[in-house]
Amino acid sequence: xxxxxxxxxxxxxxxxxxxxxxxxxxxxxxxxxxxxxxxxxxxxxxxxxxxxxxxxxxxxxxxxxxxxxxxxxxxxxxxxxxxxxxxxxxxxxxxxxxxxxxxxxxxxxxxxxxxxxxxxxxxxxxxxxxxxxxxxxxxxxxxxxxxxxxxxxxxxxxxxxxxxxxxxxxxxxxxxxxxxxxxxxxxxxxxxxxxxxxxxxxxxxxxxxxxxxxxxxxxxxxxxxxxxxxxxxxxxxxxxxxxxxxxxxxxxxxxxxxxxxxxxxxxxxxxxxxxxxxxxxxxxxxxxxxxxxxxxxxxxxxxxxxxxxxxxxxxxxxxxxxxxxxxxxxx
Numbered sequence: 235x236x237x238x239x240x241x242x243x244x245x246x247x248x249x250x251x252x253x254x255x256x257x258x259x260x261x262x263x264x265x266x267x268x269x270x271x272x273x274x275x276x277x278x279x280x281x282x283x284x285x286x287x288x289x290x291x292x293x294x295x296x297x298x299x300x301x302x303x304x305x306x307x308x309x310x311x312x313x314x315x316x317x318x319x320x321x322x323x324x325x326x327x328x329x330x331x332x333x334x335x336x337x338x339x340x341x342x343x344x345x346x347x348x349x350x351x352x353x354x355x356x357x358x359x360x361x362x363x364x365x366x367x368x369x370x371x372x373x374x375x376x377x378x379x380x381x382x383x384x385x386x387x388x389x390x391x392x393x394x395x396x397x398x399x400x401x402x403x404x405x406x407x408x409x410x411x412x413x414x415x416x417x418x419x420x421x422x423x424x425x426x427x428x429x430x431x432x433x434x435x436x437x438x439x440x441x442x443x444x445x446x447x448x449x450x451x452x453x454x455x456x457x458x459x460x461x462x463x464x465x466x467x468x469x470x471x472x473x474x475x476x477x478x479x480x481x482x483x484x485x486x487x488x489x490x491x492x493x494x495x496x497x498x499x500x501x502x503x504x505x506x507x508x509x510x511x512x513x514x515x516x517x518x519x520x521x522x523x524x525x526x527x528x529x530x531x532x533x534x535x536x537x538x539x540x541x542x543x544x545x546x547x548x549x550x551x552x553x554x555x556x557x558x559x560x561x562x563x564x565x
Contacts, residue, residue: 245457246277246456247456247457247473249279249283251474252286253286255454256286256290256292258477258479259290259292259478260290260291261479262478262479262482264292265292266292267293268294268295268297269283269287269294269295269297270296271297271298273298273299273302274296274298275298275301275303281310281314284316285314288314294315294317295316295317295319295320296319296320297319297320297322298320298321299321299322299335299340299344300321300344301337301340301343301344301347303350304350305350308347308350308356312354312355312356316356317357318356318357318359318385319357319358320358320359320387321347321358321359321360321361322344322361322363323375323378324362324365324371325341325374325375326371326375326377326378327374328341328342330367330371331368333367348360349382352382352383357385359384359385359386360375360378360382360387361387361389362387362388362389363389363392364388364389364391364406364411364412364415365392365406365407366405366406367405369407369408370411372415390407390416391406391534392405393465393514393517393530394517396465398520400520409533409537412533412534413538416534417537417538432507432509434506434509435496436509439496440495440497440503441495442495443495444496444502444512444513444514445463445513447462447466447491447515448462448466448470448488448492452482453466454473457472458472460472460473462488462516465514465517466514466519466524467519468487468516468524470487470488471485491524496508498525501526501527502526502527505543506541506543507532507541510535511543512531514528514530517530517531
């Protein structure tokens with residue numbers, strides 16, 4: 235319905251192939267491993283994969299809907315010392331949550347999984363994705379997280395699918411709701427001032443990058459294709475053809491990505507929001523230019539501050555790609 239990941243699992247790596255890749259990642263110095271989906275518990279070898287990752291000393295995070303986690307699965311997750319488990323909860327209202335998942339009883343099943351894991355001392359992140367149909371539900375979901383002893387996080391944006399289909403953008407909340415979210419301490423987490431004009435970019439900001447995709451992390455698809463990020467569909471190599479170290483060190487596309495600093499971004503380098511912008515080069519790439527602005531991030535900056543980003547021609551023209559114009563941040 236809303237997910238940016240394309241459906242289908244053709245060509246997934248077998249267990250032995252996953253094990254080989256884990257060893258290559260470890261040899262390359264990788265420390266952190268996030269396992270997501272789709273739904274990772276649909277793989278019958280998931281716990282074997284996690285056990286191998288832990289043997290290789292990875293810090294493992296797991297993203298799941300929790301529907302397949304019962305007492306035994308919760309025990310195994312905890313015994314493998316998974317660092318944290320992130321469970322998506324779309325609403326505290328069963329009818330709203332299940333209207334998104336399409337599975338009757340899914341809210342209670344996800345909450346039951348969280349209770350099981352928390353009873354064993356497992357760190358759990360309860361992740362709320364803001365979308366139409368659940369506007370205003372984040373306080374209720376936060377209360378659920380508090381009741382369960384889980385950490386609460388807000389994801390404010392629905393983004394295009396990796397195949398370029400952007401029809402799911404219609405599910406983004408209205409601008410008034412977006413303003414409430416991006417000015418909420420549960421989202422900004424003391425990183426940004428609420429509605430504060432951003433400081434001018436200094437020399438360090440101009441020499442920096444807006445995102446660590448391709449610098450400090452990457453995405454490996456189920457079939458072994460390597461991308462800078464799960465939201466950056468720039469194919470950089472296949473682990474069926476080359477080792478991870480070869481792709482990470484020699485991919486021309488990764489090298490091109492790494493060459494670009496903020497000062498090299500033709501539109502964004504002079505933007506008044508550059509110092510605090512969460513610009514996503516993957517979303518910019520899907521809009522036509524990975525060195526260009528990301529509409530979703532321009533609009534989040536606008537909602538946060540009430541100041542139109544000078545690097546966003548769409549906003550300057552009053553055009554909004556990701557959110558409907560409903561409500562305004564104070565300016």
